[in-house]
Amino acid sequence: MNKINRKPIIGFFIAFSIFINITGEAIAAANDATQEATTAQATTINIVGKAADTTITTITFPESAPSSTISTPYNNVDTSGDPQVLASSDSEPVVRLKNTHSGTLQVWLEITTWSNGIVSSEDYELVDTTTTNIDEVNDVLSSDGNANSVDTAITMGTGTYKALYLELVLSSVAGQTGNSTITVLGETP
Amino acid sequence: MIKNYTKRNKRNVLFILLFGLLFITNSIVLATAVDRMAFCDLEGYPGKTIIFKITLEGTDPEEKSGFWYTHYKKVEGDSDRMDITSWVTIEPKDYTIKEGETKVFTVKINIPKDAESGLWGAISKGADKEGHSGERRTYVVFKDALGDGNVYSGLLIPISVNVLPNQDSWAPIINFIKKNIVTIILVLVIIILLIPFLRKKKTKRRRRK
Numbered sequence: 001m002n003k004i005n006r007k008p009i010i011g012f013f014i015a016f017s018i019f020i021n022i023t024g025e026a027i028a029a030a031n032d033a034t035q036e037a038t039t040a041q042a043t044t045i046n047i048v049g050k051a052a053d054t055t056i057t058t059i060t061f062p063e064s065a066p067s068s069t070i071s072t073p074y075n076n077v078d079t080s081g082d083p084q085v086l087a088s089s090d091s092e093p094v095v096r097l098k099n100t101h102s103g104t105l106q107v108w109l110e111i112t113t114w115s116n117g118i119v120s121s122e123d124y125e126l127v128d129t130t131t132t133n134i135d136e137v138n139d140v141l142s143s144d145g146n147a148n149s150v151d152t153a154i155t156m157g158t159g160t161y162k163a164l165y166l167e168l169v170l171s172s173v174a175g176q177t178g179n180s181t182i183t184v185l186g187e188t189p
Numbered sequence: 190m191i192k193n194y195t196k197r198n199k200r201n202v203l204f205i206l207l208f209g210l211l212f213i214t215n216s217i218v219l220a221t222a223v224d225r226m227a228f229c230d231l232e233g234y235p236g237k238t239i240i241f242k243i244t245l246e247g248t249d250p251e252e253k254s255g256f257w258y259t260h261y262k263k264v265e266g267d268s269d270r271m272d273i274t275s276w277v278t279i280e281p282k283d284y285t286i287k288e289g290e291t292k293v294f295t296v297k298i299n300i301p302k303d304a305e306s307g308l309w310g311a312i313s314k315g316a317d318k319e320g321h322s323g324e325r326r327t328y329v330v331f332k333d334a335l336g337d338g339n340v341y342s343g344l345l346i347p348i349s350v351n352v353l354p355n356q357d358s359w360a361p362i363i364n365f366i367k368k369n370i371v372t373i374i375l376v377l378v379i380i381i382l383l384i385p386f387l388r389k390k391k392t393k394r395r396r397r398k
Contacts, residue, residue: 043220044342055219057338100220183341
């Protein structure tokens with residue numbers, strides 16, 4: 001019987017396996033087409049003045065008697081000379097919200113606990129800036145002056161504005177100053 | 190001379206326009222930007238940690254101070270699978286950021302060893318999609334404010350984890366074999382063919398000796 005020379009067979013298999021590994025990649029690469037897509041970054045909601053697009057940093061409620069309702073807060077841009085106005089016509093918010101994000105955002109409002117227990121409740125109203133008949137603020141932000149988060153379920157399209165009205169009821173504590181922070185949060189609806 | 194004057198005029202107008210544009214863009218975009226709006230349907234095994242990065246970018250010329258925290262949106266009738274805030278840590282927690290700066294944060298999700306398999310942190314898969322906000326429960330949140338301000342702005346980023354059944358110790362080996370089946374078969378064939386060849390060589394050497 002003729003002896004089979006295994007050397008070429010082994011050589012063939014080694015070459016074949018290398019070929020499979022290399023060409024497999026090469027064929028796959030030849031069939032690839034490049035696609036590219038870019039998403040814009042998500043940005044937070046801007047809290048701006050009543051008329052100008054200037055970012056505000058503080059909202060202040062003026063001094064008032066214990067247990068009274070304060071409905072004339074003002075921001076640091078428009079100052080105390082131009083506070084919030086509640087009226088059945090020509091009402092003016094304390095601040096406006098502006099969505100600079102590239103998509104729609106659902107608005108949440110969040111407050112921290114009022115210090116010194118000076119506030120017994122805080123309410124809000126979030127409406128379109130064209131709505132100017134707000135004479136009542138009664139959506140609950142905090143029912144007891146303690147920290148709370150509220151999903152307003154109100155959405156803001158790209159580049160749109162909303163008007164935010166705030167009102168609080170002071171507690172019976174007298175001669176004290178209290179602080180709290182308010183946060184406007186956005187979420188993909 | 191007139192030509193030179195017109196050119197200079199045009200240059201001045203262009204400069205004023207560009208300078209004005211700089212102010213317009215600055216007054217419009219003053220928010221903090223983030224590179225992800227959701228981390229839903231992440232997968233991991235009990236006892237393991239999922240780690241990912243999240244980046245904030247400042248767009249305000251003034252420095253903002255902020256921080257990260259977790260939030261659980263409590264809904265009546267929720268199971269105990271919905272609040273996974275205790276699984277999540279964000280480092281660093283506090284930050285300051287201003288225009289042009291980017292800050293990278295590490296979010297770690299430690300899946301407890303005894304966590305049962307299934308979805309945690311949201312009531313269904315795909316809660317990150319638009320129109321599904323009602324299905325989200327656990328969030329990471331960042332918020333910041335200018336200077337000593339008391340008005341913050343931020344974003345809610347939902348998180349949900351699909352806990353996988355305990356990993357089979359053979360699974361990685363089986364996966365490796367499945368992925369490289371052609372190469373493995375070829376190597377085996379080569380070895381099988383080499384054995385008799387090497388044996389023959391040995392016998393030849395012995396005979397020579």
